[in-house]
Amino acid sequence: MTDVIAYAIIALLLFQAVWRVPAALRGQSRERSLWGAFAALAVAWLLRTGLGRAVIDRLGVVDLATLLKHVITIAGICVLLRYVTAVDGDVAASDGAVLRRVRITAAVHRIATRASIATMLVMAAVFFIVLDRTRTESPYFMARHAGEVGLALYMGLFYLYTAAAAAVCAYQWGSSARRAQRWTLRIGLTMMAVAMALAVLYAFLRTAYCAFITVHTVSMSFVDLQENVTDTVLYLVFLLWVLGAIAPATQSVIDRRRAKRTLTALYPLWRELALAVPSVVLRAPSNLLPGHRFAARLNRARDLMKLSPPPYLLLERYITEISDVQRTLSHYASPGLYTRAKALADGQGHTEDEARAVADAYWIKSALVAMASGAVAHSAPVDVPPADDDFDIQVERFVRAQAAYGRTDPETARDLLQTDVTV
Structure with a gap:
């Protein structure tokens, strides 16, 4: 039964590791x-199973699987601390209130990195030189070495390291959970913080047990009870941590899909503007197989299905470039163009957001017509649509403008350039 639970945890850890391979x-x-x-801790858990131990036992070194499990666990924890430090460092860049907490984490990570190497070396020395590995009467590593001072040193170092790291992670994730805006992130971080708090409890229980069996002889029933209790705590630690890590990742997937849908909706407008004013675009739209009937689909797929940058960064770039093209077009717009476009939208029966979208679409279309017809650019912007400071509002506005842009009439757009036209 214990191996079944271990394999379930291994599967969850490997799932998380594979999921993050592209990043x-x-x-x-x-x-x-x-x-x-995730990868290191999955290997460490594999070494807890009968299969993992059997593979390592073929090397002929008694309890080598246990040493490797502990060493790999320390390496995984050290890397995890690096992740926690990096995440909080990004937050601190925009939030001075957490700067002190981040400095503490960074200091702990620096110490932990150096301490991890020393800890692993000392544990290896104790394992090979001090521990009596000829005793095989118990299936449990600690029970086999009960009464040995070397066991207290070996396990004491291991649990001190893991408890300190878990305490830092619990503190950081708990603080982040209180500041989280989205419920998925808040739940995930809370689960991870609780998992690390249980990890500290686990390390305390195991350390107390190790100290006790070093100076006292205990019955096999007591050993079994202790192993069952602490194993249950350890299972809870990893199940809560892995499942908690899935919650923010799930939100990330949702955000990624939302960004992709927005990019798909925004792409036609971005492409037309990018081709009209290529000087303000970081990377020109694809132009494969010009004139071919499949060219539009092929170019759209090539522009939108790239692995890098991520969709949310590509969306930010598209919004920035559309705004930059608008600023360029404002040098070609005739005075009062947006006012006339808004009057046209109102006259067609559109209201509120839809009216603004139609006005934006006609303003863009008219300015493009003016630029394409060879109009002389003004030295300063003549007519500019109202700006939005909020990024999300700006995204929604451009998406609505794109939907309206496909319905614009070129002749109407040309007529709007005339300052004496009454709509």
């Missing part, structure tokens, strides 16, 4: 660190 390959430091933590 790790893109070279993003935070995601690479989190991927490394």
Whole structure:
């Protein structure tokens, strides 16, 4: 039964690791660190199973699987601390209130990185030199070495390291959960913080047990009870942590899909403006197979299905470039163009957001017509649509403008350029 639970936890850890492979390959430091933590801890859990121990036992070194499990766990925890430090460092860049907390985390990470190497070296030395590994009467590592001072040193170092790291993670994730705006992130961070608090409890229970069996002889029933209780706590630690990590990741997937849908809706407008004013675009739209009937679909797919940058960054770029093109077009717009476009939208029966979208669409269309017809650019903007400071509002506005843009009439747009036209 214990192996079944262990394999379930391994599957969850590997799922998280595989899920984060694309981000790790893109070279993003935070995601690479989190991927490394999941991968390392999955291997450590595999070494707890009968299969994992059997593979390592073929090397002929008694209890080598236990040493490797502990060493890999320390490495995974060290990488996890690096991830926590990186995440909080990003928050601190815009939130001075958490700067002190971040400095503490960064200091702990620096100390933990150095301490991890020393801890692993000392544990390895104690394992090979001090521990009596000829005793095999118990299936449990700690029970086999009960009464040995070397066990207290070996396990004391391991649990001190893991407890300190877990305490830092619990504090950081608990603080982040209180500041989280989205419920999915708040729930996920709370689960992860509780998991780390249980990890501290687990380390305390195991340390107390280790100290007790070093100076007292205990019955096998007591050993079994202790192992069952602490194993249950450990299972809860990893189940809560892994499932908690899935919640923010799920929100990330939702945000990614939403960004992709928005990009798809916005793409036609961005492409037309980018082709009209290529000087303000970071990367020109694809132009494969010009004139071919499949060219539009092919170019759209090539522009929107790139692995890098991520959809939300690409969306930010599109919004910025559309705004930049608007500023360029404002040098070609005739005086009062937006007012006439808004009057046209009102006259067609549109109201509120829809009226603004139609006005935006006709303003863009008219300015493009003016530029294409060879109008001389003014030295300063003559007519500019009202601006929005909020990014989300700006995205919604451009999406509505794109929907209205497809319904604009070129002749009407040309007529709007005339300052003496009454709509």
